[in-house]
Amino acid sequence: MDDEIADEQRLTTREAAERLGVKPETVYAYVSRGQLASRREPAGRGSTFDAKEVDALVRRGRREPPAGGDAFQRIRTGITLIDADRYYFRGVDATDLARRFHYEEIADWLWTGTLRTGIRFDAPAESLAAARRSVGALPAHSGSTERLRVAAIAGAAVDPLRFDLSRDAVLGTARALIPTLVDSLPAVGPPRDGDGRLARRLWSRLTARPAGEAGIRALDMALSLLIDHDLAASTLAVRVAASARAHPYAVVSAGLGALDGPLHGAASGLAHRMLTEVLERGSAAAVVADHLRTGRRVPGLGHRLYPGQDPRAEALFTVLGELPDAGPVLAAAREVEATTARHVPLHANVDLALAVLSVTTGMPAEAGETVFAVARTAGWIAHALEEYEERPLRMRPSGEYHGPRPPQPLP
CATH class of the missing domain: 1.10.580.10 (Citrate Synthase, domain 1)
Known part of the structure; x- marks a missing residue:
């Protein structure tokens, strides 16, 4: 009798999809992301799903903010986790x-x-x-x-x-x-x-x-x-x-x-030019001082998501050390990091590591931006695949109007 009750509480793929309001293939996407557990049935029913687990997923979906709410603050993703200076x-x-x-x-x-x-x-x-x-x-x-x-x-x-x-x-x-x-x-x-x-x-x-x-x-x-x-x-x-x-x-x-903005994709180019100047002048201290004197931040240092070291930079620095001509460029990057650390404990980020790659290999200053864009395309596709499975047009925030209150006269 208990087995019969357990069977009644399991749903076929189509039943689970109908209850969730999604396509059957989306149900399997939930499985791959660990949001649902499936079980193969020997009687030829294919995969089945626990009804309580499906209902819990439905309830979580209903708690998702409606269009115009705080959807941008609550984007669930199973792609990348950044935690304790690791990702x-x-x-x-x-x-x-x-x-x-x-x-x-x-x-x-x-x-x-x-x-x-x-x-x-x-x-x-x-x-x-x-x-x-x-x-x-x-x-x-x-x-x-x-x-x-x-x-x-x-x-x-x-x-x-x-x-x-x-x-x-x-x-x-x-x-x-x-x-x-x-x-x-x-x-x-x-x-x-x-x-x-x-x-x-x-x-x-x-x-x-x-x-x-x-x-x-x-x-x-x-x-x-x-x-x-x-x-x-x-x-x-x-x-x-x-x-x-x-x-x-x-x-x-x-x-x-979005990547074309100077605050996102162009950071490695600034670091490239800085390293080139350090090598030409033979002093990181002078270059860092010039940046600070003109009110510019030193590029390639610090990341708001990593209080400590950027794991991407450290991993890339390791393989860059194997390049035949990388020694002086790596030393310049480390000198910039050490000079700045006298007052501000900032570590090298991945933009500085990309700059070491581009300077060492004779690439132009914008090479790091190109590498970044090509690489990140794969991540963008991964996020698009996730978003295609969500409710369409859910990212529609409401503006907080600060203009003159109507009615106003015609201009």
Whole structure:
């Protein structure tokens, strides 16, 4: 009798989906994120779900603030946790992932929950051709983020299936979009289109110097470490766009637009110029003093989410030490950190580590921004996949009006 009661309390996938008000595939997404537990039934019913657990998830959803409420303060996510000077992708230490696996492997695992070693991302010929034509039409002085935005728009224009927001379709778009962004950038070294990992292909877009295995490893590590970092400004823009059911290309364009701001994506370029000046003048003290004298903060130091060391910087510094010419640049970065620490206990952040990479390898000052944008595209897609499963248009805050009270006369 107890077994019969237990069976009555279990729901099929379709019943659970109806009770939750979602599609059946979304039910399995809840399972993959640990929000629901499923059980395979030997009698051929497929997966079943505990009715009480489903009802509890329904109640949690009802407590979510309505449109116009404080939705921006309560965005549930199962992607990144930042805790005690460490950060984790789906509960796994992100720096350990970056040491063990390549960028494409981590990105695909973050999207699907399945690790496929050796996976490659390749750009469709038509999308890549359109992106290259569009990027090639830009002025020579165009920035890398501008080129990436144009490439994303061009890729969307030739993809008639871009409005298909089913999970498999979005995953296919993601695996094609990221290599399209990379391979559409103009090459400054021998192009490596379709040749192995994205890090190797991106290298030829950033510097004419030979890569070497140590260089590719450092660039791949940087891409892997930067895939996601919770709800940064660009990621929040992505989730707003996804909430409005923008397609993945438009979602990535929203992220790139926010990243183009000087307070978000450009920080590594400032650190690059600072390190170059330290090397030219032979003194970090003089350069730090000049920054402070003019009221500028010293770039590449401190992070409001890490009271101690930025784990991304420390992980990247380790592999940068393997580059043949990195010694003087690493020493300059450490001298900047030590000089500033005399009065303010600030540690190097990932922007300073990116600057060490770009200065050491002869990349331009904006190279760190390019690496950041390409890397973060994978995280933006992960957040879009989450947001597509939520109630649409839930991120609609109400403005607090401070204008003149009506009625007012016509102007």
